[in-house]
Amino acid sequence: MPMAGKNQLHLARESRILPTCFEFLAEEARDLYLSENVPVIHNVPSALSFHRNWVCPNIPVIIKNAVNNWPALSKWNLKYLSTVLEDKDVSVALTPNGLADAVVDGYFVLPEEKQMKFPEFAELLENQGDGSGIYYIQKQNSNLTEEFQELLEDVEPEIQWASESFDKKPDAVNLWIGSTESVSSMHKDHFENLYVVITGAKHFILHPPTDQPFIPYELFPAARYKDVASGKCVTELCKDPDAVKWIPLDPVKPDLNKWPEYAKAKPVHCTVHPGEMLYLPSMWYHHVSQTEGTIAVNYWYDMEYDIKFNYFQFVEKLVASASEDR
Secondary structure (H helix, E strand, O other), X not given: OOHHHHXXXXXXXXXXXXXXXXXXXXXXXXXXXXXXOOOEEOOOOOHHXXXXXXXXXXXXXEEOOOOOOOOHHHHXXXXXXXXXXXXXXXXXXXXXXXXXXXEEOOEEEEOEEEEEEHHHHHHHHHOOOOOOOEEEEOOOOOHHHHHXXXXXXXXXXXXXXXXXXXOXXXXXXXXXXXXXXXXXXXEOOOEEEEEXXXXXXXXXXXXXXXXXXXXXXXXXXXXXXXXXXXXXXXXEEOOOOOOEEEOOOOXXXXXXXXXXXXXXXXXXXXXXXXXXXXXXXXXOEEEEEEOOOEEEEEEEEEOOOOHHHHHHHHHHHHHHHHHHHO
């Protein structure tokens, strides 16, 4: 066989090998240690058992009865918060559609950040859906400790057994207040995440890191929403010309004609109710929606950049190589 023909045959074989290996990777993970549902435990784990059973194997778990002593569970609602934060200026994300930090019409679009009194935000939240925009408290800069110090006495500044397990304090403690219109598009974080729901419910669509080969990433120009009239937004390109690498796929209604590989992924669904905590391991993909009037607090602990991260990066390079060959 001529050399050119041998090279083409070799490339054809290689193009089939990697996709087969990716499928084996995901299937073996499901066979060995992942389940179709997020496990639930009913008691607070010790630092050792939490680390051994959930952190080391990188498995999510819903923990009940972990925050039974929090005053927030009985006190927090929009009326109470409006009283406690009556004169407080707070940072609020505004979008026309509830999609902040998401791909919309070919752009990666950031929300407009607005400052307003908390009671004004609460009134807007209760009247959302009238065409005046979607408002969401979701600033991920440890806003609970930096901006809402008045509320700290109603929760814990850290999850003690988690801090002991991770051998560190949380990097950030965030407050989330929003409505059913607010959605977090699918993404992953370099944090170990402990997510506590106070009121309402949070719906998670999860994918383990081993589903990475089937989840599409693309580059998009960055843009930001701009409020031009009482919640009416236009999209403006950001001055920074760098494109943003993001997941354009919506796992709620995936376009399998456009991204057929996603059919090989196996999403895991779970709902977190008031008083429950979800441990969401680092590098797990997640899409988040919620019921009306949901209030939640999450604790981010920086992940360990160990062999798990090393393997994730390795698979990421293989996925990129396979995409170039197609």
